[in-house]
Amino acid sequence: MSAAAFLPAVQVRGLVRKFTLKGVLNGIDLDIAPGEFVALLGRSGSGKSTLLRALAEIDHEAEGTGEIRLPERISVIFQDARLLPWMRVLDNVLLGLTGPAVRERGRTALAEVGLAGRERAWPHELSGGEQQRVALARALVREPDLLLADEPFGALDALTRIQMHALLRRLSDLHDPAVLLVTHDIDEAILLADRIVMLDDGRLAADLAVDLPESGIARRERIAELRALLHRLLGVEEAPADYHEDAESALALGDGNG
Amino acid sequence: MNAFVDVLRVPPSLEKTVPASRHGREPKQRLSPGTPARYGILLGPGLLLLYWSVLSVTGWLDPRILPAPWTAITTAIDLIREGRLQENLLISGGRAITGLVVGVAVGVALSLLSGLSLLGGYVIDGLVQLKRGIPILALIPFMILWLGIGEAMKVTVIATAVFFPVYINTHNALRAIDIRHVELAETVRLSRWQFLRYVVVPGSLPGFLTGLRFGATSSWLALVVVEQLNATSGIGYMVTLARNYAQTDVMLVGLVVYALLGFGSDALVRLLERRLLTWRRTLGR
Numbered sequence: 001m002s003a004a005a006f007l008p009a010v011q012v013r014g015l016v017r018k019f020t021l022k023g024v025l026n027g028i029d030l031d032i033a034p035g036e037f038v039a040l041l042g043r044s045g046s047g048k049s050t051l052l053r054a055l056a057e058i059d060h061e062a063e064g065t066g067e068i069r070l071p072e073r074i075s076v077i078f079q080d081a082r083l084l085p086w087m088r089v090l091d092n093v094l095l096g097l098t099g100p101a102v103r104e105r106g107r108t109a110l111a112e113v114g115l116a117g118r119e120r121a122w123p124h125e126l127s128g129g130e131q132q133r134v135a136l137a138r139a140l141v142r143e144p145d146l147l148l149a150d151e152p153f154g155a156l157d158a159l160t161r162i163q164m165h166a167l168l169r170r171l172s173d174l175h176d177p178a179v180l181l182v183t184h185d186i187d188e189a190i191l192l193a194d195r196i197v198m199l200d201d202g203r204l205a206a207d208l209a210v211d212l213p214e215s216g217i218a219r220r221e222r223i224a225e226l227r228a229l230l231h232r233l234l235g236v237e238e239a240p241a242d243y244h245e246d247a248e249s250a251l252a253l254g255d256g257n258g
Numbered sequence: 259m260n261a262f263v264d265v266l267r268v269p270p271s272l273e274k275t276v277p278a279s280r281h282g283r284e285p286k287q288r289l290s291p292g293t294p295a296r297y298g299i300l301l302g303p304g305l306l307l308l309y310w311s312v313l314s315v316t317g318w319l320d321p322r323i324l325p326a327p328w329t330a331i332t333t334a335i336d337l338i339r340e341g342r343l344q345e346n347l348l349i350s351g352g353r354a355i356t357g358l359v360v361g362v363a364v365g366v367a368l369s370l371l372s373g374l375s376l377l378g379g380y381v382i383d384g385l386v387q388l389k390r391g392i393p394i395l396a397l398i399p400f401m402i403l404w405l406g407i408g409e410a411m412k413v414t415v416i417a418t419a420v421f422f423p424v425y426i427n428t429h430n431a432l433r434a435i436d437i438r439h440v441e442l443a444e445t446v447r448l449s450r451w452q453f454l455r456y457v458v459v460p461g462s463l464p465g466f467l468t469g470l471r472f473g474a475t476s477s478w479l480a481l482v483v484v485e486q487l488n489a490t491s492g493i494g495y496m497v498t499l500a501r502n503y504a505q506t507d508v509m510l511v512g513l514v515v516y517a518l519l520g521f522g523s524d525a526l527v528r529l530l531e532r533r534l535l536t537w538r539r540t541l542g543r
Contacts, residue, residue, distance in 0.1 A: 058441045076445040082438055086460040086537045095456060096446040122537050142446070 008069075009034040009146055009178035010055065015066030017054060017202075023047040025054070025064065026202035034145065037172055037179040039193035041186065043234060046199040048182045052150050055180065071145035071178070075138075077152045081131035083123040083138075090119035093138045109141035110134070112171060129160035136168065140175055147177040153188065165191055186230045190223055198233055206233050325507045330514050333507040342496065347515065350481060350492040353409070354519075357416025358477045362470065364417065365424030373432030374458070386425055394419045394476075395483055402488075412484040419480035423472035431465020432458065464538070467531045474523040478516060 010032040017025040023045040030051075032038050042048045053059040055068065056076045083092045093106045110116055113133040123131055132152060139147055152168075153161045169192055172179050183189055189196050190210055198206035210226065213219045231238040307327060313319035314326035321329065337343035372382035398415060405411035435458060443453045485494020493512050500508035 056445055058444050074445070076442075078438070078442075080438065082442045084439060084442075084456065084460070086463075086535075087456070096443075096448045096452055124537075138446075 007034075008032055009036070009071050010180070011067075011069040012051075012055075013067040015051070015054060015064070015068065017047070017050050017059065017062045017064035017066075020050050020059070020062045022049045022053075024202045025050055025066075028066070028199075028202075028204060030197065030204065032146070032178045032180060034178055035176045037192060037194045038181070039189035039196045040180055040182045040199060041184065041189050041196055041230065041234065042199035042205075043184070047202040048184075048199050049150055050202075051199065052148050052180065052182050055146075056148050073142055073144045074146045074148065075140070075142050075144035075177075077132075077135050077139050077147070077149040079151045079154045081123070081128075081135040083131055083134055085123050087123075088119065089115065089121045089123065089126070089134050092123065092134055093141055095138065097141070105141055106137070109137040112140070112174075113137045113167060127160075129156055129164065132156060132164060133167070136164075136171065140171055143175065144177045147172065147179045149179065149181045151182055151184070153185075154183075161188075168192065186227060186234070189230070190226050196226075196230065198230070200233075206230075322504065322506060325510055329507045330510045334511045334514070337508070337511060343511070343515075346491060346493050346496045350485065350494065351519075353412050353485075353492065354416060354477045354481045357413045357480065358420050358474060360413065361417035361420025361473060361477070362424050365421045365469065365473070366428055366466065368421075369425045369428035369432060373429050373462075383429065386422070386429075390422060390426075394422070394480065398483070398487065407488045412481075412489070415484050416477050416480040419476040420473040423476060424466070424469040427469030427472070428462055428466045431462035434465070435461045463534060464531075467527065467534065470530075471524060471527045474527055475520065478520050478523070482516065 008031040010030065012028055012030040015025050015028040015030075025047045028047075028051060040048050040051065050059065050062065054062070054064075055070065056074065057070075058076075083089075084095065087095070090103065090106050090110065093109055094102050097106075107116070107119060110119060113136050115130060115133055115137065118126070118130070123134070126134065132155075135152070149168075153164050156164060165188065179193075181189070181192060190212075193210050196206070196208045196210055197204060198208075208226070208229070212222050228238060310319070310324075310327055314321070319326075325333075334343060368382050368386070371378035372386075373379065394415070397418070401411050401415055405414055439457050439461065440453075443457050448456065481492075482494055485492040486498050489495040489498075493515055497509050497512035500506075500512070
C-alpha cells in the first residue's frame, strides 16, 4: 500500500442535485477508499442513480452544487449493456481506445469474462447475460480506478445474475478498482460489497461495514442480522433467505463462466 | 421459367388428405400465407407480359397505340446500331449522376450541420421545412429564369429533387440517435471526431440509405421532366422527338430504359444497404 492509498479514491462533499427526473440529492458527503467495494442501496427515487450519474459526469441537465473529487480513470456499467449494435464484440470492448496492443488487451478482457472466441460476434447474437459481460469487459479493459455500476444485473434472470455476481466479485478482486454498485437488491449488496451505503430522500440514511466472519454459523448469523437491518431501513418485508445459500456456493466455486 | 412452374404447382399440402381430426378435434387453420417461392414476385409482371403479347399477336392491340413487346427489343437493337441509344443514355445518365452526387453531398452536409448543432438546426431545418411545401417541379420556371435552359438548370433541378429526401431522412436519423449511446460515448471519453465516426455515422446510416433510395428515384423523375421540357439530347429528348413523328416503338424503348434505370439504381442502393448494414437483424432476409 502506497501513501496514495490513504487518500480516498472518491470524495464527495455537500453534493446537491435538483430538478432531476430520477430523484434529488440533498447534500451528500461520501468517501470511497481505493479498492473499496461500496453498494448503494435505496428505494426508487431515493437519488441512487442521480448520485451515480453525478459521479459519472453525465448529468449535464441536473442543477446543483457541491464538490466531487474523482480519480483519473472511471468506467461505467449501465443497467442495459449499451453495446453499439454496429460494432463487433471486440470493437465494442475497445471503443475509444487506441495505441499498440489494445486488441490483445481486449481479447484478454473478453477471456476474463468468459467470452474468449466471441470477438467477432455481433451484439445481437449474444444473450442478455453475455452482452452484460461484454460491458464488464469494456469497463475493465480500461483498468479503472473507479467502477460505477448502475443496477447492472437488474435486467438479468436469477440464474444469470448469480453467475454475474461471482464474476464481478472475482474481477473486482483481481483488478481492484474502487466500486460503487447501485442496487435495490439487499442480498446482492451484502454478498458483494465491503460496505453498504443507503440513500433515503436524497440523504445518506445508513453507512454499514459488511464485516462478515470467514465462514460457519457466525457468518450466517451476521448475514441474517444485516438483512433484517437493511430490510427495516428500507421499510420492506423480508424475503426468504435461500438466495444466499445459492449465491455463496457459486462464489465458492469461483464459477463465472457457466 | 422454372420459377413460374414452381409457383403454379399445387402445394403438396393440398394434395394429400389431411385427417380431419388427428387428436379428436379440428386441425388449426394456418393463417400466415406460407413461405414465398423464390421468384414468385415475377408472376404478376409475367402475366401482364403474356396478356400484352396475346393482344399484339392477335392484332387487337393497334401498334400505333402500343407496339408489341418484341418490337421494343428490335427497335432497341436498331437504335444501338445507329448509336443513338447509347449516346443519349450516356448524356441522361451523366445528368442524373451529377445531380445525384451534388444533391446527396449537399443533403448530407446540411443535415449534419442542422442535426449536430442547435444554431444550424434553427437556421437550416426551418428553411428546409418551409421549402418542402413547394413541389420541386413548380420551381422549374424560376430555375429556367435564373439558370437558363442549359445543363446547369437540369442538374440543379435534379440535385434539388435528390436533396430533400436525403436531407430529411438523414436529419431524422441524426435526431433519433440514442441518448444512451451518447452517454456511453461520454463515459468512455470519445473525442468529437471519434463520436462522429463510431456513433453518429453508423447510427444514422440506415436513415441516410433510405434517403438515398428515395433520392435515386427522385433523380430519374426529375430527369424525365427536365429532358422533355427543353432538351436537345438525352433519352427524354429521344422520346419527345419520337412522339413528334409518332414513332411509338422508340417511345416504348425510352420507357423501358427509364424502367431499367430505376430498377437498377434501386437494386444498387439495396445492395449497398445489405453490405453496410450487416449488423442489423431484419425480417425478410
